[in-house]
Amino acid sequence: MKTLLILVFSPVIGGLIEGAFRKVNARMQTRVGPPIVQPFYDLLKLLQKRPILINNYHVLMAYAHFVLMATALATFLLGGDLLLVIFFHGMSLAFLAMGAYSLRSAYSHVGATRELFHILAVEPPLLLIAVNIYMNTGTFLLSDVFETQRLVKIMPFSFLALIASLPGMLRRSPFDVSEAHQEIIGGPEIEYSGPFYAPIYLAKWLEKVLVAAFIGIFFLGSPLIVVAIATSFILVLALDNSTARLSYWDMVKITWVVALPLVGANIFLNAQGVL
Amino acid sequence: MKIFELGKAKSPWILHYNTGSCNGCDIELLAVLTPRYDVERFGMLNKGNPKQADILLITGPVTKRCRERLLNLYLQVPEPKVVVAVGTCSCGGGVFRHMYNVENGVERVIPVDVYVPGCAARPQQIIDGVVKALQILREKGRALEVPPHLKKIVRGREGGIDRESLLEDLRRR
Ligand code: SF4
Numbered sequence: 001m002k003t004l005l006i007l008v009f010s011p012v013i014g015g016l017i018e019g020a021f022r023k024v025n026a027r028m029q030t031r032v033g034p035p036i037v038q039p040f041y042d043l044l045k046l047l048q049k050r051p052i053l054i055n056n057y058h059v060l061m062a063y064a065h066f067v068l069m070a071t072a073l074a075t076f077l078l079g080g081d082l083l084l085v086i087f088f089h090g091m092s093l094a095f096l097a098m099g100a101y102s103l104r105s106a107y108s109h110v111g112a113t114r115e116l117f118h119i120l121a122v123e124p125p126l127l128l129i130a131v132n133i134y135m136n137t138g139t140f141l142l143s144d145v146f147e148t149q150r151l152v153k154i155m156p157f158s159f160l161a162l163i164a165s166l167p168g169m170l171r172r173s174p175f176d177v178s179e180a181h182q183e184i185i186g187g188p189e190i191e192y193s194g195p196f197y198a199p200i201y202l203a204k205w206l207e208k209v210l211v212a213a214f215i216g217i218f219f220l221g222s223p224l225i226v227v228a229i230a231t232s233f234i235l236v237l238a239l240d241n242s243t244a245r246l247s248y249w250d251m252v253k254i255t256w257v258v259a260l261p262l263v264g265a266n267i268f269l270n271a272q273g274v275l
Numbered sequence: 276m277k278i279f280e281l282g283k284a285k286s287p288w289i290l291h292y293n294t295g296s297c298n299g300c301d302i303e304l305l306a307v308l309t310p311r312y313d314v315e316r317f318g319m320l321n322k323g324n325p326k327q328a329d330i331l332l333i334t335g336p337v338t339k340r341c342r343e344r345l346l347n348l349y350l351q352v353p354e355p356k357v358v359v360a361v362g363t364c365s366c367g368g369g370v371f372r373h374m375y376n377v378e379n380g381v382e383r384v385i386p387v388d389v390y391v392p393g394c395a396a397r398p399q400q401i402i403d404g405v406v407k408a409l410q411i412l413r414e415k416g417r418a419l420e421v422p423p424h425l426k427k428i429v430r431g432r433e434g435g436i437d438r439e440s441l442l443e444d445l446r447r448r
Binding site: 022026029030031032033034035038040041042043044045047048049050051052181182185186190191192193194197 | 278279281282283285286310313315316317318322323324326327329351353354355417419
């Protein structure tokens with residue numbers, strides 16, 4: 001019952017997280033910033049715009065992107081398989097790229113290619129972290145993983161790896177290559193408008209909840225769980241405001257060079273029984 | 276419903292297009308986005324994408340090279356939408372009026388809802404103009420909006436442009 005409630009309210013939570021992101025971001029730039037419920041206004045507005053359909057497949061992919069993101073989140077919160085969550089998440093991003101490829105729009109194509117590199121950069125560290133969680137808990141089933149306490153104590157380096165891949169997952173600078181608003185104006189989402197952009201907008205909220213839940217795994221049973229999530233997000237925003245965008249290839253290289261060895265080290269130390 | 280109207284008025288995304296202005300107004304426009312004036316507190320974002328925009332901010336006197344593009348951008352913005360002409364040039368030509376290469380203002384090509392005069396228009400004025408535009412946006416629906424003199428060049432319900440008749444139309448003027 002409790003999980004069901006969380007599931008129903010997760011879009012609301014996601015919207016609030018998104019609003020808080022924009023607010024904190026504005027405060028970091030000494031601006032006032034939009035109200036925290038701004039994303040809900042945006043969504044309402046998007047639903048009222050005149051629909052401009054480009055092709056059916058394109059729109060279908062937007063909905064597929066949303067549905068799979070929601071499935072990933074639901075699987076996570078209802079205690080499903082961690083690997084499934086990661087695969088659903090990756091598939092959801094792939095659908096976005098496929099929709100973008102279905103058009104004759106240069107920016108859309110560039111964005112889709114970068115989206116694929118984005119998947120390439122973000123998913124392997126996540127998978128390795130899942131493997132590390134399996135090593136320590138003996139299961140990929142999240143309902144069992146939820147029973148554990150303070151995984152961060154035995155998996156500190158994996159947690160650092162997750163932090164390192166956070167800017168990528170949240171599409172923040174220096175790794176916001178696929179969206180790149182000043183450069184390719186949204187990339188894969190450029191041609192979506194009005195009500196067809198709404199599912200993509202919603203999926204972004206859900207993705208934020210998913211990322212927050214992923215960070216939460218490490219702090220289960222600790223009162224600091226909310227603080228940890230908030231601190232990681234603020235860290236990402238600070239990085240976002242102080243760095244410039246890198247090329248997509250740099251993104252893959254840096255995420256892999258930093259995150260993968262960190263998880264590898266953690267796996268090694270766990271296997272040796274040091275941690 | 277009240278809440279839907281609120282959504283429309285609270286979340287204007289902007290498309291800024293320079294139709295050959297001297298860049299004075301563009302700089303003021305960008306100043307509006309900086310911490311000092313911070314229009315994001317009204318929910319405005321500079322999207323740079325006509326398909327996701329609600330408010331078209333247009334600077335410049337519309338050079339003849341720009342007409343077609345301006346029209347194209349206008350037709351790509353989904354309804355409800357409003358057009359704000361920023362700067363004296365875009366209101367009626369300004370210092371460029373009656374030059375051989377300009378159209379004397381945005382209204383000659385697309386319908387304008389709000390005029391913001393000034394050379395260059397001050398950031399405060401621009402914000403004022405956009406807030407006025409929001410009230411207009413509130414009342415508009417999502418029915419296809421085609422200015423009367425453009426009726427015949429817009430193809431079908433989708434709003435695609437018939438290029439041939441557009442060029443012919445522009446040549447005739
Ligand atoms: S109104 Fe004046 S400042 Fe603005 S674009 Fe025209 S000439 Fe430049």
